[in-house]
Amino acid sequence: xxxxxxxxxxxxxxxxxxxxxxxxxxxxxxxxxxxxxxxxxxxxxxxxxxxxxxxxxxxxxxxxxxxxxxxxxxxxxxxxxxxxxxxxxxxxxxxxxxxxxxxxxxxxxxxxxxxxxxxxxxxxxxxxxxxxxxxxxxxxxxxxxxxxxxxxxxxxxxxxxxxxxxxxxxxxxxx
Amino acid sequence: xxxxxxxxxxxxxxxxxxxxxxxxxxxxxxxxxxxxxxxxxxxxxxxxxxxxxxxxxxxxxxxxxxxxxxxxxxxxxxxxxxxxxxxxxxxxxxxxxxxxxxxxxxxxxxxxxxxxxxxxxxxxxxxxxxxxxxxxxxxxxxxxxxxxxxxxxxxxxxxxxxxxxxxxxxxxxxxxxxxxxxxxxxxxxxxxxxx
Numbered sequence: 001x002x003x004x005x006x007x008x009x010x011x012x013x014x015x016x017x018x019x020x021x022x023x024x025x026x027x028x029x030x031x032x033x034x035x036x037x038x039x040x041x042x043x044x045x046x047x048x049x050x051x052x053x054x055x056x057x058x059x060x061x062x063x064x065x066x067x068x069x070x071x072x073x074x075x076x077x078x079x080x081x082x083x084x085x086x087x088x089x090x091x092x093x094x095x096x097x098x099x100x101x102x103x104x105x106x107x108x109x110x111x112x113x114x115x116x117x118x119x120x121x122x123x124x125x126x127x128x129x130x131x132x133x134x135x136x137x138x139x140x141x142x143x144x145x146x147x148x149x150x151x152x153x154x155x156x157x158x159x160x161x162x163x164x165x166x167x168x169x170x171x172x173x174x175x
Numbered sequence: 176x177x178x179x180x181x182x183x184x185x186x187x188x189x190x191x192x193x194x195x196x197x198x199x200x201x202x203x204x205x206x207x208x209x210x211x212x213x214x215x216x217x218x219x220x221x222x223x224x225x226x227x228x229x230x231x232x233x234x235x236x237x238x239x240x241x242x243x244x245x246x247x248x249x250x251x252x253x254x255x256x257x258x259x260x261x262x263x264x265x266x267x268x269x270x271x272x273x274x275x276x277x278x279x280x281x282x283x284x285x286x287x288x289x290x291x292x293x294x295x296x297x298x299x300x301x302x303x304x305x306x307x308x309x310x311x312x313x314x315x316x317x318x319x320x321x322x323x324x325x326x327x328x329x330x331x332x333x334x335x336x337x338x339x340x341x342x343x344x345x346x347x348x349x350x351x352x353x354x355x356x357x358x359x360x361x362x363x364x365x366x367x368x369x370x
Contacts, residue, residue: 012235012324019242030245038241041316042234044187048195049233049320053225055199056321057218061206094278095317096191103321107221116330123307133279137287138299142353146300149345153304153337160333171325 052100059100060107072110074165080114081158088121088154098122112165117158124150229320236315243311244276256289256298262343268298269338272305276312290354299353301342308334 023031072080091098102115125147134143207215256268268289275282286299294302309331318327 009231009235009324012232012239012319016235016238016242019239019246023242023246026246031242034242034245035238036241037244038238040183041237041241043183045237045316046233047187048192049317050226051192051195051199052321053222054219055195055202057222057225058199058202058206058215061210061214061218062202095313096195099317099321100195106322106326112326112329116333119330120308120334124304126307129279133283134303137283137355138290139353139355141350142296142299142355145296145345145348145350145353146303146341148348148350149300149341150304152344153308153334153341156337156340157330157333161329164329164333168329171323171329 048096052096053103056100056104056107059104063104063108065109068105069109072105072114074111074113074162074170076111076114077162080111081117081155081162084114084117084158085121085154088118089125089127091122091126094126112170113158113161116161117154120154120157124153229323232324233320236319240276240312240315243274247274256294256302260295260298262339264295264298265301265339265342268294268301268342269305269309272302272307272338273309273311275302275306275310282306282310287355295346296353297342297346300345301338304341305338308338 020031020035023034070076071083074080076083091101098119102119106112106115130143130147134146203215203218206218256264256271272282275285282303286303289299289302314327314331318330
C-alpha cells in the first residue's frame with residue numbers, strides 16, 4: 001500500500017491550512033463556519049462513502065472481469081470510449097450513484113479513458129438533470145444550444161485521457 | 176445546537192445511506208454465492224485498504240470544500256460573471272462554474288440570474304459546463320475519496336479547457352434567442368448587487 005500521507009495528502013492539507021488562514025484573516029468567524037461546514041459534510045457523507053466503497057468492492061467481484069476489460073479496458077480503445085459516452089447520461093442520482101459505479105468498474109478492469117468519458121457524459125448530458133432542471137428553468141432552446149456546444153466534449157475527454165494514460169501510465173488507485 | 180446536529184445524523188443515515196447499504200449487502204451476498212468466501216474476504220481487505228488510504232484525503236477534501244465556501248460565497252463569485260465579455264468572460268464563467276458548490280438546485284438558479292443580468296450565451300454555457308465538469312464540491316467530496324487523487328488529477332487535466340471550448344462554440348451556433356421561455360420566478364435569486 002502506498003504511503004498514507006503521500007504528496008497528494010500533504011498538498012491537500014497544505015491547501016486546507018492556507019484557506020483556513022485566509023478565512024481567519026477576515027476576522028468574522030469564517031474560519032469557524034467553513035470548518036464546521038466541512039465537518040458537517042464529513043458527517044453526512046462519510047458513512048455513505050464507506051458503504052459505497054463496500055458495495056463497489058463486492059460489485060467488482062461479481063462483474064465478469066474479462067467482459068469489462070474487453071469492452072471498457074485500456075485496450076478497448078474507441079469502443080470503450082463510445083460505450084462510456086453512451087451509458088453516462090442514463091444514471092440518475094448524481095455523484096452518489098455514479099462515483100461508486102465508476103469505482104466498481106475501475107476495480108473490475110475498466111480503462112481510465114472509458115470511465116472519464118462516462119463521467120463526462122453523466123455530468124454534461126445527464127438526462128435526469130436536463131428534464132428536471134435545465135428545460136424548466138432555462139428553456140428548451142438554451143438546452144439545445146448547450147448540448148450542441150458540448151457534443152464534442154465527451155469523445156475529446158476520452159481521447160485526451162487515452163493520450164495521458166499512454167504518456168504517464170494508468171493512475172494509481174488507493175490500494 | 177441539538178436540532179441541527181440531529182438532522183445531520185438523520186441526513187447521514189437517510190434513504191441514500193440505506194439504499195447504498197442494501198446494494199452493498201446484496202452484492203456481498205451475490206459475491207459470496209458466486210465466488211465464495213475468498214472473494215468476499217479479498218473485497219473486504221481491499222476496501223479496508225482504500226478506506227485507510229483515503230481517510231486523510233477525505234477529511235482534508237471536505238474541510239477544504241467547507242472553507243472555500245466560507246471564503247468565496249456563491250453570490251460574491253456570481254458578480255464576476257456578466258461584467259466581462261469576450262474570451263475573458265468565458266474563462267471567468269468556466270472558473271466560476273467550477274467554484275459553485277452543490278448540485279443543480281444551486282447552479283440553475285445562478286445561471287438564470289446570470290441570464291437576467293445580461294451574461295451572453297457563451298458565458299452561460301461555459302458556466303454550466305464548468306460547474307458540471309469541474310465543480311469543486313463534487314470533486315472534493317466524492318471523486319477524491321472514492322477514485323483517489325491520481326484519477327481525479329487525470330480527469331481534471333483532461334477536462335480543464337473544455338468548458339471554454341463549449342462557451343466559444345455556443346457563441347457561433349446559429350440558434351435564435353435563447354433563455355427561459357416563461358418567467359421562472361427566480362428574480363429573487365439574482366446575485367447580490369449590494370452596491
